[in-house]
Amino acid sequence: MTDSVIPAFDIMALQLNQQDLPVASLYVVATPIGNMGDITFRAAHVLKNVDGIACEDTRHTAPLLKHLGINKPLLALHEHNEREASNKVVEHLKAGQRWAYVSDAGTPGISDPGALLAQACIDNGLRVLPIPGASAVSAIASVAGHALSMTDGHFQFVGFFPVKTKDQTSFIANIEQARCGTIFYESPHRIEDTLKTIETSSIARERQMVIGRELTKKFETIDHLTVGEITAWLSKQDGFRGEFAILIAGVSPKDRQNAEGSFEINKLIKELSIHLGSKQIAEVVSSVSNISKKDAYQLALDIKKPASD
Numbered sequence: 001m002t003d004s005v006i007p008a009f010d011i012m013a014l015q016l017n018q019q020d021l022p023v024a025s026l027y028v029v030a031t032p033i034g035n036m037g038d039i040t041f042r043a044a045h046v047l048k049n050v051d052g053i054a055c056e057d058t059r060h061t062a063p064l065l066k067h068l069g070i071n072k073p074l075l076a077l078h079e080h081n082e083r084e085a086s087n088k089v090v091e092h093l094k095a096g097q098r099w100a101y102v103s104d105a106g107t108p109g110i111s112d113p114g115a116l117l118a119q120a121c122i123d124n125g126l127r128v129l130p131i132p133g134a135s136a137v138s139a140i141a142s143v144a145g146h147a148l149s150m151t152d153g154h155f156q157f158v159g160f161f162p163v164k165t166k167d168q169t170s171f172i173a174n175i176e177q178a179r180c181g182t183i184f185y186e187s188p189h190r191i192e193d194t195l196k197t198i199e200t201s202s203i204a205r206e207r208q209m210v211i212g213r214e215l216t217k218k219f220e221t222i223d224h225l226t227v228g229e230i231t232a233w234l235s236k237q238d239g240f241r242g243e244f245a246i247l248i249a250g251v252s253p254k255d256r257q258n259a260e261g262s263f264e265i266n267k268l269i270k271e272l273s274i275h276l277g278s279k280q281i282a283e284v285v286s287s288v289s290n291i292s293k294k295d296a297y298q299l300a301l302d303i304k305k306p307a308s309d
Contacts, residue, residue, distance in 0.1 A: 021049055022129075024093050026121045027100040028114060030107040030133030034217035036067060038134045044068050046131050051097040054089050056113055060104045077101065079113050086120040093126045100131075107135045111159045111185055137183055140212040140245040143222055147181060147208040147249040154180035155247070161186050161194045172201045180250040188240045198248070199230040208249040214242035265289060269296075269303045 019042070027046045032038040047053060047065065052073040055061035061074060077085035089099050101108055101117055108114030118128045137157050141148060148155060158175075161184050162168050175182045175198075186194050199205075205228030213221045219242065225233050227248070265285065272281045282297035291299070 019045060021046070021098060022127060023096045023098055025098055025127040025129055026089065026093060026118065027098065027129050027131050028108050028118060029100045029102050029131040030135065031061075031064060031102050031105060033105040033134045033136055033139070033215060034220075035134075036064075038216060039064075039068070040131070040133045043131050043133055044070075047072070047100055047102075049098070050100045052092060052099050054085060054099060054101045054117065056103040056108075061102055064102075077113060077117060082113050082116045083120075086117040089117060090120050090124050090126065093121065094124065105134075107133065110135060110137060110157070134216065136185065136212070136215050136243070136245045139215045140183055140210060140222075140247050141181075143212075144181065144210050144247050145224065147210050147224070147247055150208070150252050151180050151250040154250070155183055156180055157183045159184060161190070161246075163190075168197060172198070172203060175248055176201070176203045176251075178250045181247055182250070183245065183247045186244045186246060188242055188244070191240050191244050192234060195230045195234060199227055203227050203248065210247040212245040212247075215245060217242070265291065265299070266303060269300050273300065273303065 027050060029043050029046055030040075031043065047068065048070050050072065052075060053061065053065070054075045054077040056076075056078050058074045058076050065072065075085060075088060077089070089101070092099050101114055103109075103112035103114060106112065109118065121128050141153075141155055144155075156178060158171070162171050195211075205226060207227045209225060209227060211221075211223045211225070211233070213219075215222075223233060268288075269281055269285060272284060276284070278297055278300040281300040282293045285291055285296035285299070286293045289296075
């Protein structure tokens with residue numbers, strides 16, 4: 001007697017029917033960032049079974065729900081009305097309903113509305129349940145290769161590249177000094193200027209980076225290069241359509257060690273300069289490090305110079 005085989009989709013249906021969907025709860029649902037096939041079984045199941053759906057833009061969410069064969073009350077909740085609309089959702093939940101929240105694409109709350117709604121629910125003692133799925137952050141990180149592996153896969157997400165020059169300065173300094181990779185977003189009409197700003201900044205030209213455009217979509221491109229190769233990359237582009245996700249590698253352990261070593265040597269020279277001349281300092285420094293007497297002597301001169309001005 002042979003065992004009957006249950007089709008995979010039937011197994012999934014059985015598993016979904018056993019899912020716990022507590023009432024008086026907000027379900028934060030990730031939706032596709034471009035490829036409709038990235039909707040998860042669980043996300044579709046939740047959207048089908050909630051009492052209503054709050055969304056960043058009803059015009060954007062309606063086609064997704066139609067594709068899934070779902071018809072639910074929709075409530076617009078975006079950056080301009082998030083507090084007011086959040087109060088409405090909270091009232092629905094207090095009445096014992098289940099509501100979902102979706103942004104236009106990807107995971108809500110990640111450079112998208114959703115955080116204020118989640119906090120409003122938390123403040124009112126209501127459950128907030130994540131329904132994970134697509135995210136441009138995790139998508140670009142998953143294909144970063146050496147740009148992330150050199151710092152053990154650690155990264156920081158910092159939202160969109162700032163528009164104001166004064167904000168760009170601190171933003172770039174953060175990337176330059178970060179021990180982990182940095183991921184940020186950029187729009188198509190600003191990407192060229194942003195990349196030029198990065199290439200001419202203090203970020204080391206050999207730092208690895210990954211440029212992802214139209215992630216998960218039909219015309220997706222993912223390019224691996226260094227900061228110093230940005231101009232060459234730009235010259236090969238035929239327009240800048242689509243949304244961008246950028247990853248820049250963190251400071252490598254080797255460079256970090258060199259920087260820390262330089263700091264310690266400079267600190268030693270400053271202490272010695274109180275008691276010794278430059279030649280004597282050079283002898284001491286060269287004897288306790290791999291720096292030559294000539295280079296140590298020049299360092300001593302450079303470090304002592306401000307004190308003699």
